[in-house]
Amino acid sequence: MANKIIKSRVAQNINCFNCCSRHLCIAGGSLNTSEIDYLNGLIQKVVILKKQEHLFHAHSEQKNLYAVYKGSCKEYWIDENGNYCVTNFYFPGDLIGLESISDRTHLLSVVALEPTELCVISLNDFSLMQEKVNILKRFIDITSMKMRNDRSAKMGVTAHERVSDFLLNLISRMLERNQTINHVPLPMSQLDISNFLNIAHETVNRIFKNLARQKIIKIQNKVLTVLDISELERLGRLDYSLKKD
Amino acid sequence: MANKIIKSRVAQNINCFNCCSRHLCIAGGSLNTSEIDYLNGLIQKVVILKKQEHLFHAHSEQKNLYAVYKGSCKEYWIDENGNYCVTNFYFPGDLIGLESISDRTHLLSVVALEPTELCVISLNDFSLMQEKVNILKRFIDITSMKMRNDRSAKMGVTAHERVSDFLLNLISRMLERNQTINHVPLPMSQLDISNFLNIAHETVNRIFKNLARQKIIKIQNKVLTVLDISELERLGRLDYSLKKD
DNA sequence: CGTGCTATTGAGCGTGGTCAACTTTTGTGG
DNA sequence: CCACAAAAGTTGACCACGCTCAATAGCACG
Numbered sequence: 001m002a003n004k005i006i007k008s009r010v011a012q013n014i015n016c017f018n019c020c021s022r023h024l025c026i027a028g029g030s031l032n033t034s035e036i037d038y039l040n041g042l043i044q045k046v047v048i049l050k051k052q053e054h055l056f057h058a059h060s061e062q063k064n065l066y067a068v069y070k071g072s073c074k075e076y077w078i079d080e081n082g083n084y085c086v087t088n089f090y091f092p093g094d095l096i097g098l099e100s101i102s103d104r105t106h107l108l109s110v111v112a113l114e115p116t117e118l119c120v121i122s123l124n125d126f127s128l129m130q131e132k133v134n135i136l137k138r139f140i141d142i143t144s145m146k147m148r149n150d151r152s153a154k155m156g157v158t159a160h161e162r163v164s165d166f167l168l169n170l171i172s173r174m175l176e177r178n179q180t181i182n183h184v185p186l187p188m189s190q191l192d193i194s195n196f197l198n199i200a201h202e203t204v205n206r207i208f209k210n211l212a213r214q215k216i217i218k219i220q221n222k223v224l225t226v227l228d229i230s231e232l233e234r235l236g237r238l239d240y241s242l243k244k245d
Numbered sequence: 246m247a248n249k250i251i252k253s254r255v256a257q258n259i260n261c262f263n264c265c266s267r268h269l270c271i272a273g274g275s276l277n278t279s280e281i282d283y284l285n286g287l288i289q290k291v292v293i294l295k296k297q298e299h300l301f302h303a304h305s306e307q308k309n310l311y312a313v314y315k316g317s318c319k320e321y322w323i324d325e326n327g328n329y330c331v332t333n334f335y336f337p338g339d340l341i342g343l344e345s346i347s348d349r350t351h352l353l354s355v356v357a358l359e360p361t362e363l364c365v366i367s368l369n370d371f372s373l374m375q376e377k378v379n380i381l382k383r384f385i386d387i388t389s390m391k392m393r394n395d396r397s398a399k400m401g402v403t404a405h406e407r408v409s410d411f412l413l414n415l416i417s418r419m420l421e422r423n424q425t426i427n428h429v430p431l432p433m434s435q436l437d438i439s440n441f442l443n444i445a446h447e448t449v450n451r452i453f454k455n456l457a458r459q460k461i462i463k464i465q466n467k468v469l470t471v472l473d474i475s476e477l478e479r480l481g482r483l484d485y486s487l488k489k490d
Numbered sequence: 491c492g493t494g495c496t497a498t499t500g501a502g503c504g505t506g507g508t509c510a511a512c513t514t515t516t517g518t519g520g
Numbered sequence: 521c522c523a524c525a526a527a528a529g530t531t532g533a534c535c536a537c538g539c540t541c542a543a544t545a546g547c548a549c550g
Contacts, residue, residue, distance in 0.1 A: 098392065102385075102386040102390045136381055139385075140346060140384070143389075143392075144343060147395075
């Protein structure tokens, strides 16, 4: 596999000010212009990944945090018995690598689900940021929100609930990204979803088909369209309307 | 229910230096004496809870973070359909309230499983701490570790795996607290465990009995004794030996 | 234009959920 | 301290949800 391409953000015309996901990323919250300017100056590089290309592998040294700029990624690990375990999906504005900061070793692997670009926050830059209290507060807020979000994606008891909750979680994340409920990207395979939810992939497929037959959702070309959100909420245990604000 | 008792740490002779869980709490890591001294000066109060008494309820304003000093707590919420959902258990050295920092509103409720004492870190104190870079780094490390730990408690696919993983997770946390594998406290009910793991409580009971019959564990008076750790690891998907260091 | 991955559908069966009954433990008030 | 009530734990029977296996169709990549 080709080595991943790293370019300068300036050359790619990427910066925090014109980034349409910045409200979800570090540059969001209540940071003022000069603080974002400072951030923007620190973050110099972008990694450009092709589909299926790894951002990093588990057990490697963690040198950076990453913020998804464009595209999407899958996080996974291989357990002691050789099982492939999908642990998360990342979309524009999400920070990758937070759970590894404490020991600077990646616990998990991350791979691109489609052509993807990620801003590189070196841990050195991150140390510098720690001098700026407001930026650090923002960082802590993001970590706190991530914990909430991770809890809600796979909570249901039954397979129907779990699939519904997964979709509701995706939908609420896409709404945060100013997408519409009529066009929610599903870049991951049903196999990935089934693995993430601890459900057989045949079951995931049957539930998708079921929901489609009941005209609750429609899936075409890796794009989800929600036809009856209130019915989907009834099936899941999450209430996305609570998280809309 | 009686209002919770709040006392000064000094009066209770509690401080970060003589706390036997400090290596897990904010005062651990590589903080030096003067930094811990600063921390210790900021944290003035202890909350003392009786069994079944709430530390806070979901939807209330978050005024503090809490560090368990002694005892244990259960975290839960009530979903839209009225289901009681256990989301975590906390032991000495654990920080409570991290996922609520971003909007200063508790997402979850926390209740004591036994007589419990918690150090109170007001969010004001927390803001002050943010001026001390090393303390904040330590805080971020803890958050990062919490994310790892939360992932590992309920990972298995089958009921046997999930119960085994839950026990392995508890064991590894107790080892961090200098407890022995022969005396792991189980202050929560089997009902709580079943709810946390999304498993029927009858199933949890049967699996405990099974493990006991196979002489892998023994449970008496809410205390777990591990008789065959390698067999327990084989049944679960976690490898506690990886986390012993 | 094949080769391999992903999606789809069917049939059979086992894990574990549900319901029910009972015992044991814990907590509360007389 | 005992009596009673409530909660927690235990055990058995039943059966359904969802897993496994299998076979085929669609799709994407070289």
